[in-house]
Amino acid sequence: MDLETLKAVLKPNRIVEDQQIISGFTADWTGRYKGHTTALALPETPLEVAEILKWCSNNKVAVVPQGGNTGMVGGSVPMHGEMIISLRKMTKVEFSENSVGQLIVEAGASLASIQEKSLEMGWMFGIDFTARDSATIGGAIATNAGGNHVIRYGDTRKQLLDVEAVTGLGVIVGGVRGLVKDNTGYHLPSLLCGSEGTLAIVTRARLRLWAKPDERVVVLFGLDTPEEALGLIEVFSRTSQDILACEIFFQNGVNLVSNLFGLETLWEGKHSTYLLLEFAGGNGVMDRLNTGACGELLNEFGSIAIGEGKANRSRLWSYRSLHTEAISSSGIPHKIDVTIPHNQFLDFFQRINSVVKRCDSNAETYLFGHAGDGNIHVNVIGPGENDLKVDEAVLEFVASLGGSISAEHGIGRAKSKYLHLRRTSEEISLLKKLKGVFDPAGILNPGVIFPE
Numbered sequence: 001m002d003l004e005t006l007k008a009v010l011k012p013n014r015i016v017e018d019q020q021i022i023s024g025f026t027a028d029w030t031g032r033y034k035g036h037t038t039a040l041a042l043p044e045t046p047l048e049v050a051e052i053l054k055w056c057s058n059n060k061v062a063v064v065p066q067g068g069n070t071g072m073v074g075g076s077v078p079m080h081g082e083m084i085i086s087l088r089k090m091t092k093v094e095f096s097e098n099s100v101g102q103l104i105v106e107a108g109a110s111l112a113s114i115q116e117k118s119l120e121m122g123w124m125f126g127i128d129f130t131a132r133d134s135a136t137i138g139g140a141i142a143t144n145a146g147g148n149h150v151i152r153y154g155d156t157r158k159q160l161l162d163v164e165a166v167t168g169l170g171v172i173v174g175g176v177r178g179l180v181k182d183n184t185g186y187h188l189p190s191l192l193c194g195s196e197g198t199l200a201i202v203t204r205a206r207l208r209l210w211a212k213p214d215e216r217v218v219v220l221f222g223l224d225t226p227e228e229a230l231g232l233i234e235v236f237s238r239t240s241q242d243i244l245a246c247e248i249f250f251q252n253g254v255n256l257v258s259n260l261f262g263l264e265t266l267w268e269g270k271h272s273t274y275l276l277l278e279f280a281g282g283n284g285v286m287d288r289l290n291t292g293a294c295g296e297l298l299n300e301f302g303s304i305a306i307g308e309g310k311a312n313r314s315r316l317w318s319y320r321s322l323h324t325e326a327i328s329s330s331g332i333p334h335k336i337d338v339t340i341p342h343n344q345f346l347d348f349f350q351r352i353n354s355v356v357k358r359c360d361s362n363a364e365t366y367l368f369g370h371a372g373d374g375n376i377h378v379n380v381i382g383p384g385e386n387d388l389k390v391d392e393a394v395l396e397f398v399a400s401l402g403g404s405i406s407a408e409h410g411i412g413r414a415k416s417k418y419l420h421l422r423r424t425s426e427e428i429s430l431l432k433k434l435k436g437v438f439d440p441a442g443i444l445n446p447g448v449i450f451p452e
């Protein structure tokens with residue numbers, strides 16, 4: 001690509017061609033996708049994003065929008081030499097003065113910076129996950145990220161009051177006007193949320209915040225079967241208004257995490273299944289937990305650990321939150337993020353290992369996830385990066401149970417050829433037409449969501 005005419009309309013240093021710098025942007029977090037490009041754009045304003053996209057559209061240059069590059073489905077990697085447009089320089093986070101409990105953020109602001117600003121102002125942001133220091137709000141909007149608190153606050157879409165974005169033609173649409181109620185035709189924030197950089201590049205957003213809890217308590221249960229976990233999920237979701245997170249994981253993942261990070265063995269390793277619940281609310285969370293059906297359950301269990309202070313809570317969380325890093329240390333994982341209907345969960349847990357073993361008898365399967373949302377992360381180590389038998393078998397199995405082939409990570413490149421397992425051909429053709437309206441030159445993230 002001849003970048004001189006683009007450089008001429010931008011301020012200096014917005015386009016990087018130095019391969020030493022670019023190489024830090026071309027591979028994904030998991031190590032499965034390794035791309036290349038000759039140009040990295042680092043715009044600092046929405047108008048600059050618009051200039052770049054106008055030029056790209058006129059010159060038929062394909063682009064890959066990128067935030068923190070922590071995505072799990074290869075959507076932020078230039079596999080065919082596309083220009084990377086990184087939003088990393090756009091990081092402002094401001095408390096909105098004309099509303100109650102709202103933030104105006106630039107797309108490159110990290111999740112952690114948004115959480116911090118919210119807390120500083122006496123509020124709480126509804127989205128949290130382990131990649132919080134690197135993942136950006138633009139990436140979270142583009143993937144409709146979920147994370148640990150969906151059971152309480154919903155996914156990223158539920159936090160969005162308004163979005164400003166730039167279409168493939170370089171036109172700025174939407175804004176950060178943000179009224180809580182605004183029924184003026186199609187809801188652009190909902191449409192752009194989850195579009196994975198294929199319709200527009202998100203530049204700014206207005207976010208809703210929630211009341212900051214006074215008290216938080218983590219409870220970790222050591223269990224012997226997934227059935228027990230499902231029973232507890234049912235009781236606590238129904239009876240506790242304080243529930244904030246509900247996570248499941250298993251002994252093989254705990255072994256990996258404990259060995260790698262030197263964590264204490266849990267209950268001498270005698271359990272197969274773990275359920276971590278977090279509760280948050282006004283003062284008295286622990287007292288409320290100790291009453292009624294919840295209290296009876298807490299008293300009944302032998303293998304139970306309770307964390308009240310910050311350090312104890314994060315010690316218990318670390319058995320769950322370090323799974324991703326620990327698994328990556330033992331190879332390049334096949335990441336298969338799925339949702340299972342609650343009434344199919346047991347069938348799923350009983351059969352998933354044999355589904356994987358039929359594809360590769362030496363494969364190791366790690367299961368963990370946001371059980372309260374029916375969301376399990378199936379991580380498989382063993383099959384080669386390009387051997388997709390296991391991905392296909394698991395996704396077909398999940399679809400046969402009425403589940404979704406992507407719960408929270410998106411479709412990206414990793415799952416584009418399986419989109420038909422969840423969407424009808426009529427739906428796929430409608431979605432493609434929508435893409436054509438936002439991006440008539442087809443420059444925005446080709447190969448993401450829809451197969452090339």
Ligand code: FAD
Nearest residue numbers: 067068069070071075129136138139140142146147197202
């Ligand atoms: P990137 O990885 O840079 O991009 C992701 C996708 O969004 C790409 O398709 C990209 O093209 C597009 N994109 C990025 N920015 C923009 C923009 N401004 N406009 C338009 N398109 C854009 N995800 C969850 O949902 N829940 C979790 O619990 C969770 N936990 C994680 C834990 C770890 C340790 C890691 C490494 C990842 C985790 N993720 C999780 C996945 C990932 O962090 C999220 O998908 C996150 O939203 C990606 O943000 P990002 O800024 O890194 O986006």
Ligand code: 2HG
Nearest residue numbers: 130324335336369377379
């Ligand atoms: C999590 O919930 C993330 O920890 C990452 O969504 C999941 O590593 C994974 O597969």
Ligand code: ZN
Nearest residue numbers: 147370377408
């Ligand atoms: Zn997750």
